[in-house]
Structures are given as C-alpha cells and as structure tokens.
Amino acid sequence: xxxxxxxxxxxxxxxxxxxxxxxxxxxxxxxxxxxxxxxxxxxxxxxxxxxxxxxxxxxxxxxxxxxxxxxxxxxxxxxxxxxxxxxxxxxxxxxxxxxxxxxxxxxxxxxxxxxxxxxxxxxxxxxxxxxxxxxxxxxxxxxxxxxxxxxxxxxxxxxxxxxxxxxxxxxxxxxxxxxxxxxxxxxxxxxxxxxxxxxxxxxxxxxxxxxxxxxxxxxxxxxxxxxxxxxxxxxxxxxxxxxxxxxxxxxxxxxxxxxxxxxxxxxxxxxxxxxxxxxxxxxxxxxxxxxxxxxxxxxxxxxxxxxxxxxxxxxxxxxxxxxxxxxxxxxxxxxxxxxxxxxxxxxxxxxx
Amino acid sequence: xxxxxxxxxxxxxxxxxxxxxxxxxxxxxxxxxxxxxxxxxxxxxxxxxxxxxxxxxxxxxxxxxxxxxxxxxxxxxxxxxxxxxxxxxxxxxxxxxxxxxxxxxxxxxxxxxxxxxxxxxxxxxxxxxxxxxxxxxxxxxxxxxxxxxxxxxxxxxxxxxxxxxxxxxxxxxxxxxxxxxxxxxxxx
Numbered sequence: 038x039x040x041x042x043x044x045x046x047x048x049x050x051x052x053x054x055x056x057x058x059x060x061x062x063x064x065x066x067x068x069x070x071x072x073x074x075x076x077x078x079x080x081x082x083x084x085x086x087x088x089x090x091x092x093x094x095x096x097x098x099x100x101x102x103x104x105x106x107x108x109x110x111x112x113x114x115x116x117x118x119x120x121x122x123x124x125x126x127x128x129x130x131x132x133x134x135x136x137x138x139x140x141x142x143x144x145x146x147x148x149x150x151x152x153x154x155x156x157x158x159x160x161x162x163x164x165x166x167x168x169x170x171x172x173x174x175x176x177x178x179x180x181x182x183x184x185x186x187x188x189x190x191x192x193x194x195x196x197x198x199x200x201x202x203x204x205x206x207x208x209x210x211x212x213x214x215x216x217x218x219x220x221x222x223x224x225x226x227x228x229x230x231x232x233x234x235x236x237x238x239x240x241x242x243x244x245x246x247x248x249x250x251x252x253x254x255x256x257x258x259x260x261x262x263x264x265x266x267x268x269x270x271x272x273x274x275x276x277x278x279x280x281x282x283x284x285x286x287x288x289x290x291x292x293x294x295x296x297x298x299x300x301x302x303x304x305x306x307x308x309x310x311x312x313x314x315x316x317x318x319x320x321x322x323x324x325x326x327x328x329x330x331x332x333x334x335x336x337x338x339x340x341x342x343x344x345x346x347x348x349x350x351x352x353x354x355x356x357x358x359x360x361x362x363x364x365x366x367x368x369x370x371x372x373x374x375x376x377x378x379x380x381x382x383x384x385x386x387x388x389x
Numbered sequence: 390x391x392x393x394x395x396x397x398x399x400x401x402x403x404x405x406x407x408x409x410x411x412x413x414x415x416x417x418x419x420x421x422x423x424x425x426x427x428x429x430x431x432x433x434x435x436x437x438x439x440x441x442x443x444x445x446x447x448x449x450x451x452x453x454x455x456x457x458x459x460x461x462x463x464x465x466x467x468x469x470x471x472x473x474x475x476x477x478x479x480x481x482x483x484x485x486x487x488x489x490x491x492x493x494x495x496x497x498x499x500x501x502x503x504x505x506x507x508x509x510x511x512x513x514x515x516x517x518x519x520x521x522x523x524x525x526x527x528x529x530x531x532x533x534x535x536x537x538x539x540x541x542x543x544x545x546x547x548x549x550x551x552x553x554x555x556x557x558x559x560x561x562x563x564x565x566x567x568x569x570x571x572x573x574x575x576x577x
Contacts, residue, residue, distance in 0.1 A: 285532055303424040307525035 051113065051155055053355055054106045060099055069361055075372040079177055079364065086173045087360045094166070095358045101162035102354065105155055112151040119144070159354050166351040167210075170360055174367050178375075181214030189224045191248060197332035197339050198262060198279070201243040203228035210349045219378045220252040225348055246326065246343040249374060257333045259301030261308055263317070265328030266296050288314045294321070294328060308333055316376065323373050338377070404549065411546060411553040414537035418558055421530035422470060425561065428523045429464060429483050435519060436461050436490065439512050443493060446503035450496050457493060460486040477559040484562075487523070490516070527561045534558045 053059070069076075069083035123144075128136040167185050175181035187208050191200050208226040215221070225247050229240040262281060281298035284305045291314040299305035321329050324342050331340040348370060352362045440454055447454065464482045469475040494516060497503050538557050541550040550556070 287528065287532075302421070302529045303428070303522065303526045305525075306528045307522050310521070310525075 051109055051152065054102065054109045054155070056355075059102055059106070059355065069364065073369070073372075075375075076365070076368055079368065082177045083360075083364060086176065087170065087364070090170065090173075091359050094170070094360075097162055097165070098354060098358050101158040104158040108155045108158075112155050116148060116151055119147070163351050163354060166358075166360075166363065167349070170351070170363060171349070171367065174360070174364050175212065175214065175371075177368075178216060178371065179214060181212065184211045185209060187211030187224045189222075189226075189248075191226055191228055191244075194248065194250075194332075194339050196334060199264065199330045199332055199339070199341055201228060202230055203243055204231045205229040205240055212349070216375050216378055218254065221249065221374065221378075222252070223247055223249040223374070244341065244343060245345065246341065247348055249340040249342070251338040251340075251378060252336055253338070253378075254336075256336050257301075257304060257308075259299055259304050261297065261299040261301070261305045261333040263309070263329075263331045264296050264298070265330055266292075266294055284309075286314065287311070291315075291318060294318065304333075320373055320377070340377070404545065407540070407545065408549045408553055411537070411540050411549055411555050414533065414540050415553065415555045417533040418530070418537050419470060421526070421533040422476065425480075425483075425523070425526040425530050428519060428526045432487075432490070432516070432519045432523065433461055433465055435512065435515055438508070439490075439493065439516065442506060442509050442512065443497070443503065446500045446506075447493075447496060450493065453489065453492055453496065457486065457489050460489055471554075471556075473556050473559055480559065480561050483523075487520070531560050534560055 068088075069080040071077055071080050123140070128140050132139045164185060167183070171183045172181070175183055187210070189208055189211055191203070191206055191208075194200055206226060206228055208224050210225040211222075212224070213220070213222040226244070227242060228244040230243045232239055232241045260281065261284075279298055281300050282302065284297040284299050284302060286292055286297060286306070286309060288311060295317070297305060297309060317329060317331075320342075321327075324344055325346070326343050329340060329342050331338060349367065352358075352366075356362075436457065440457065443450070443454060460482060464479070464486050468479045494513060497509065497513070503509055537555065540546045541555055541557055
C-alpha cells in the first residue's frame with residue numbers, strides 16, 4: 038500500500054516542477070536565530086561552517102530542479118498519453134488470458150521508471166545535503182560522524198528481547214559520536230516480516246524508526262527491559278516466557294503505557310526513577326512515537342523508537358536552501374537523545 | 390455427594406493458591422529487605438572515609454560527626470528479619486543516619502578547602518549514588534510490603550497468614566529530608 042502512496046506522492050511532486058517561479062532563487066543569507074537553549078552557540082557554528090556553503094548549494098538546487106524540469110517536459114506528456122493509447126492496443130492477442138495483470142505491472146514499472154528519470158537529479162542533490170551538510174551540523178556536538186549507508190543490523194540487539202521477528206531489514210542514516218563521554222550510535226531502520234496468505238505472500242512492517250545504543254562508564258549488574266504495554270493477555274505471555282521478573286512501578290500513567298521486566302528489582306528502580314519515567318513519557322510524545330522500548334544491559338542502554346516519518350531528512354528541495362531548517366530539525370532530534378544521557382547521568386563514573 | 394466433594398476440593402485448591410501467594414509475598418519482602426541492607430552496607434562502608442576527611446576540616450561539627458558514628462554503629466547491629474518491630478527499629482535507625490549524614494554533606498559547604506578536596510568530591514558523588522540506590526531499594530521494599538500486607542489483610546488472608554507465619558510488615562517511611570537523595574554536588 039505504501040508503495041502506491043509513494044508513487045502518487047512522487048507524481049504530485051513532479052507536477053510542482055511546472056511552477057513558473059520554481060527556478061527563481063529567493064532571498065538568502067539569513068543568519069541562524071537561536072530560539073532554544075540547546076541551540077546556544079550554534080549561530081557562530083552556522084556562520085563558520087554552513088553559511089559559506091549556502092550559495093553553492095542553492096546553485097546546485099536550482100540546477101537539480103532545472104534538470105528535473107527538463108526531464109519532466111519529456112516524460113510527463115508520455116505519462117499523460119499512455120492511458121489514452123492503451124485502450125487502442127489489443128493486449129489480449131499479445132499476452133493472452135492474463136493480459137490485464139501483465140499490462141498493469143508493465144504500467145507500474147514504466148511509470149516508476151519515468152518518475153525515477155525525472156526525480157533522480159533531485160534525489161542526488163538531497164543525498165549530497167545529507168553527506169556534505171549533516172556532518173557539518175553534527176560537528177557542533179564534537180566528534181560526530183554521519184553515514185548515509187550503514188552496515189548496522191538489528192540482529193546485533195537480539196539480546197534485548199525487544200527485536201520482533203523479521204525477515205527483511207532496510208537501514209540507513211548511521212550516526213555515531215561521543216557526548217559527555219557517552220558513546221552514541223544510532224541508525225534508522227525498517228524491519229519487515231513475511232506474511233503468507235492462501236493466495237500470495239507479502240512483507241508487513243513490524244518496526245520502523247530509530248535504534249540507539251548509548252555506551253557508558255556504568256556497568257549494569259542485571260538486565261532491565263522496558264516494553265510497551267501489550268494488554269492483559271500480551272503481558273501475561275511475556276511474563277510466562279521471560280526469565281525476567283515484572284517490576285511494578287508507582288507512576289500509574291507510566292504503568293499504563295509500559296511494562297518493566299528485570300532480574301534486579303533494585304537496579305530497575307534505581308534506573309527508572311520517577312523523573313526518568315516522566316522523561317521517557319516526554320520523549321515518547323516528543324518523537325511522536327507510540328511507545329519507546331529500551332533495555333539496560335552490561336554497559337549499554339539500547340533504545341527502539343518507532344517513528345512513522347523518515348528522520349534525519351533534508352528539507353524540501355522546492356524551498357530555497359539555507360540549512361536553517363535542516364539544522365533546527367537535527368538539533369532538536371539530537372537534543373532529545375542527549376537529554377536521556379543528562380537525565381540518567383550516564384556520563385558519571387562512580388566507584389561502587 | 391460428588392458435588393460437595395468437588396466444591397471442597399475447589400475450595401482447598403483456592404486456599405492453597407492464596408497460601409502460596411502469601412508465602413511468595415513474604416519471601417519478596419525478605420528479598421527486598423536484603424536489598425536495602427546491601428545498600429545500607431555500602432553507605433556504612435563509605436562513612437569512615439567521609440568522616441576521616443571531614444574531621445580534618447570541620448572543627449565546629451564535632452557533635453554531628455560523633456552522632457553519625459553512633460548511629461552507624463546502631464544501624465550495623467544485627468536484627469530479627471522476621472520481627473516487624475525489629476525491622477521498624479532498623480529502618481528508623483537507617484533513616485536517622487541518612488538524615489544526619491545528609492547534614493554532614495551540606496555542612497561541607499561552609500568549608501571551602503574541604504569542598505574542593507578531590508577525595509571529598511569523589512566521596513560526595515559516591516554518596517549521592519548510594520542514596521539513590523537506597524531510595525530504589527526502599528521503593529522495592531515498600532512495593533513488596535504493600536503486596537504482602539494486602540494479601541494478609543484481605544480475607545481469608547488473615548486466617549491463612551498464621552499458617553504461613555507471615556505478619557503485617559512496616560513500610561520504610563523515611564523522613565522528608567532523606568526521602569530524596571541529597572545532591573551535595575550542586576553546592577560544589
């Protein structure tokens with residue numbers, strides 16, 4: 038279903054290419070205005086590392102749009118004409134009984150190919166923003182690295198017991214670095230499970246969002262897992278098939294949303310203080326997520342945050358490029374992750 | 390006749406499950422109490438280090454330091470873990486010691502040399518961590534006590550508790566000052 042939605046969206050986006058004002062570059066050169074506490078000092082960083090790139094990227098943006106528009110001038114008439122031509126061809130004599138299905142598949146493929154041909158230059162431009170601009174934004178926090186592609190796999194977090202059963206994995210946007218001595222490693226991923234029915238088999242998304250690992254000085258004695266509440270029956274099954282014991286916490290709102298399991302009842306409560314529970318609820322709503330799940334084990338805090346929208350994406354190519362919105366979005370998203378470190382004081386090494 | 394036997398059997402099974410629940414809850418309380426003792430032991434082990442450094446600088450807090458030493462000895466005394474009164478006294482001693490130790494940590498503020506002492510800074514950080522762990526252990530204990538007390542107070546728990554050798558247990562009610570881990574850091 039999402040495949041068809043994506044095709045419809047890209048077709049609509051193609052029509053925007055015919056906007057007569059599209060290739061006019063708008064006024065640029067705005068400075069970064071710090072409106073949030075976590076943005077403090079970024080205006081200087083913006084001036085030093087990003088503002089000089091604005092003109093170059095704005096030129097590239099216009100070029101990418103120009104190329105896309107030229108391609109659209111060739112492809113769109115073909116796309117419009119196809120539905121009128123199709124009825125005049127005797128498909129039955131060519132493909133036989135299954136002609137309808139075959140023609141439908143050919144059409145989808147053909148429209149996909151044309152859309153790709155039109156939007157390729159725009160996609161390449163947006164990828165350049167991710168590879169050339171995102172690292173410059175992330176440098177604000179110190180030694181941070183960004184890779185559009187990643188070798189990371191959800192399989193390495195099976196120990197948490199949070200990874201759902203999946204057969205296909207698509208991962209991208211790998212970021213890693215250190216904040217206050219805590220190593221952060223995160224990537225965006227989509228896990229899909231193969232579903233077989235009588236007639237066909239298809240892939241169903243079982244998780245889409247980001248996976249974060251925070252490695253720290255503290256070593257946890259036990260394993261503590263925070264899962265989303267799966268109702269009376271779901272929770273009963275989890276309890277039955279888990280070696281961990283259920284932890285009952287005091288916050289009724291938290292208890293309604295999450296279930297906590299641990300093999301160390303004291304440590305679980307030490308980690309899940311009232312403030313932390315509040316912060317986790319805050320994070321859940323800030324990410325616009327249904328429910329965050331996490332696991333404290335060994336020296337790591339592993340978190341799974343389901344998010345519908347694609348994170349760490351550059352702004353619209355149809356808007357003038359100044360990287361301000363890109364920076365604001367990235368700073369906001371990373372600040373949420375950093376707040377977990379601050380909250381849990383994961384950076385502090387205590388000799389206990 | 391079979392129906393009566395069936396009902397009696399069902400009743401006995403039900404009573405057994407309630408009995409087993411009380412035993413399980415009682416054991417949870419003991420486990421939680423042991424958890425508190427582990428953390429109190431950590432704090433107790435930390436006290437001599439803190440006091441050794443503090444004594445060097447805190448000339449005007451001799452009474453406070455002596456009181457902490459006395460309370461530490463009292464807290465370290467063994468107690469009967471099956472006797473609610475004995476547990477209550479133990480908890481009360483621990484809470485008072487926590488409160489007094491908190492006062493020592495705050496008094497450090499008045500002694501700039503002590504405040505900047507590297508060993509003291511580390512001791513304060515460790516102290517905060519221990520207090521946070523005591524608070525966590527206290528939450529576990531109170532949760533276990535709440536479950537046990539509910540299972541005993543609700544009929545037929547009152548009747549079954551005698552056979553399970555279980556009693557109503559006291560909650561760990563720390564005084565207001567020691568309810569929150571003292572963040573001596575912020576004064577540094």
